[in-house]
Amino acid sequence: MSRESYQRLLDDLRADVVGMGDLVVERLDAALTALETNDEALAREVIDGDDEINELYLSLESDCIDLFALQQPVASDLRFVAASFKIITDLERVGDLATNLGAYALATDRRLAPEVDVDTIGREATDMIERSLDAYEREDVAACREIAADDDDLDALCQQASETVARDLIEREGDGDDLWSVEQLLDDVSRLLLTVRDLERVGDHAVNVAARTLYMVETDSELLY
């Protein structure tokens, strides 16, 4: 094969993007566990680990810029580097969202709307990110389209959860026995709504990864918006 070192750089980039994705998934997973089990130490681990993800992101971004500037990729190579360049941004954002979740886990125990199953929504979102990374690695366009379709289900779950929170809040009115202060309640409500929204965003980023992968493989921009 010709241009061997260039091919090696491309292979390395793919492996490194997947490696960054694996790390992000690991953090997301830990954040969800911390939320579920009120594990403060684990939550802090996730928050402190964000620097590592950010540094990885910057280093991969610089690798992509080097490839553009020094190797002038064209055709499928160009789409691959361009897609990777975009995908790492999505992965970095997911890392930020995991950090948010870690911060929510550090806050007081949730007493509001116990029927909202954050963990299930979170596992669904994590699964989507994992599958999108796998689709990127294996250039699996069918999986990309499935992920996009699954996002509608995740959105519906999140919508339902938000409504549950709102309903719980309305029904709570006039509940004089509650010892909560208004501030505590407000904190709890916004935290829960943000948790749901952040998980919904994780799904959106998974769709972005899938969309860029689809573009990369088939030059098909149907999922890009």
Place this chain on the structure above:
Amino acid sequence: MSDSINTETSTDAQASTGTQASTDGESPGIQTTAGESEERVREEWTQYQFDGAAKLSVEDLNVWYGDDHALKDVSMEIPENSVTALIGPSGCGKSTYLRCLNRMNDRIKAARVDGSVELEGTEIYDSNANLVELRKRIGMVFQSPNPFPKSIRENISYGPRKHGDINKGLLARLFGRDDTEAEAELVERSLKQAALWDEVSDRLDDNALGLSGGQQQRLCIARCLAVDPEVILMDEPASALDPIATSKIEDLVEELSKEYTVVIVTHNMQQAARISDQTAVFLTGGELVEYDDTDKIFENPESQRVEDYITGKFG
């Protein structure tokens, strides 16, 4: 019509006044471009810091062809076991500079060279310097493949025989020093290093001129490697080749830089970006304007003129 000419003239006048003013403030040096005095260019943008040892150290190198000052005060250190690319527009002095590194300019009568070039601390322009030995240590590959009109095998063994590394002749045989085996080994090793062995191993006695252009160029590289050089100078080694042959040469250059110091002149900036570790940019007038890591030159050059050149807006 005359209006537009007038406008142009006045703009030029303003531009030159402006640059003149900026130069005056900084140094009395030679005018370069807006905001770039010679002093600044030389002091800051050509001071390349690198880890490891310098193979070649060039100090205040000047070359004149008759009255034409082709290379002006170029100083640069070239790190060993790496690829250094020299880029710049036609007539910028990059090939002149390259030829100074193994005293090829000695062959041009009108050329006058002033300054110092040291190979691992030894001045190559010393009057006692052995030119044959020098060009053995610093080999060269030219733009157009120029194999000898002999067999592939003889192209490789010619140099070592000249240098006395191989004895193969009637006299040598009479004295029992026939190095046919050594020659075969050398031919194979050199051709393998030049990534040509697989293509020619079954026809080593064929005439080299029957090879394709890309193969001929790799043969010339093999020929250069056969005398075991330390530095390989390449002057546009791939400009006459198609993209496939070019990429083979590029792969080869990268491979060679593990053991040799490669200095390559290329008009193809993308090629310089792809294969070099550091890049020196020469601009019109024979000045070295910027010299740095290749990614720095191609992603964030200091000089506006270098930026204009590599983005294709000038030169």
